[in-house]
Amino acid sequence: MNGAGELLGALPAFTVEAPWWPEVADVVAGARERLGAEVTVLRLLHADRPYPHGGAVTYLAQVDGPVPRLEPAQVNLAPHPHRAPYAEVGGPAESIRWATGAMRDLGLGTPSRIIQRKTWNLSALWQVDRAAGPLWLKHLPGFLKAESEVLAWLGAVAPGAAPRLLAADGTGRQLLGNLAGEDRFGAPAAERLSMIDLLHGLQRRALDDLPLLAGRGVTDRRAGLLYDQIMIAAEPWLSEIFGLAELLAGLRERLAAVADCGVPDTLVHGDFHPGNVRSGASVAPAVLDWGDAFLGHPAFDLLTMCDGLPDEEAAPIVARWAALWRRVALGSDPVRAAELLRPVRPLLGATIYANFIHHIEPSEWPYHAEDVPTCLRTAVAQA
Secondary structure: OOOOOOOOOEOOOOOOOOOOOOEOHHHHHHHHHHHOOEEEEEEEEEEOOOOOOOOOEEEEEEEEOOOOOOEOOOOOOOOOOOOOHHHOOOHHHHHHHHHHHHHHHHOOOOOOEEEEEEEEOOEEEEEEEOOOOOEEEEEOOHHHOOHHHHHHHHHHHOOOOOOOEEEEOOOOEEEEEOOOOEEOOOOOHHHHHHHHHHHHHHHHHHHHHHHHHHHOOOEEOOHHHHHHHHHHHHHHHOOOOOOHHHHHHOHHHHHHHHHHOOOOOEEEOOOOOHHHEEEEOOEEEEEOOOOOOEEEOOHHHHHHHHOOOOHHHHHHHHHHHHHHHHHHOOOOOHHHHHHHHOOHHHHHHHHHHHHHHHHOOHHHHHHOOOHHHHHHHHHHHHO
């Protein structure tokens, strides 16, 4: 498409190394280097697989500058009420204008280069290079914009424990400081102990600020609210997934038993795996990507951190987490709470994915559609 929103045609297909659909830096570079086209990726149009990743995917892109030889294309360009602003023609450019203006107002210099890194229904991300070091422009859809409030709170109570929020416009645009180190995907179990320590400190600090965070729009998944949210997400699948109805029949009593364990609700990260922790040899860890954050039980983050580990490697992590919460809530039983919530975690996952689907346009449903029934089946298997 050109800047006026007119469909021009399709670039020839080409292969990129990274299979991850939201990661578009290689797509942009490939179009430039192989085909001579300067493009900005707007959104996914369709994929030849029902779920990520790999395979053949087609993106809608805006072309800037000379137009290379194109093939005929048929694309439905009708507007959709759930389309993110950064997925529209001119949307990325508007976000970049906002970021450069924020940098100017804050005295942070001007960009020397801006690289589109990611775009999908949950975020768009640009690396903003400058002489003093990179910054990051992140644009979230409206239903995830409360991440800005979480980052602002974290910056006030625990500077350095999360990306520094330099500016936000209240609609989902954020200008973020850079964090040194690397994302700790696949970190060994021993390293995850310090991650548990870090998050627990933040969650302990949040105990007194839950009304403030709720008032700023952070999703509330405490007690009865979580029950209602799970039931809404699971209802369409009751007749298709054997054992789901039985699990849900005991859900209210299970959640009551969790409450009886005495571990308080707090701010939950919502996706606390090692890849969302950034650190290095001489760099203190920091927690990334708070878009899924909610108010609820901290055991959900523990279970995510232990996901995939053998029992003998997970046991010390659970023990450390439980000891920390026993100091906060004397007489509590954190281990029992975590075990009771084990099948509830995938129910929560189904709820989160169903919420994504509810807020995105159908062409991007493949990102998440299979996750809902998969999570529900996992919950039944773990009950």
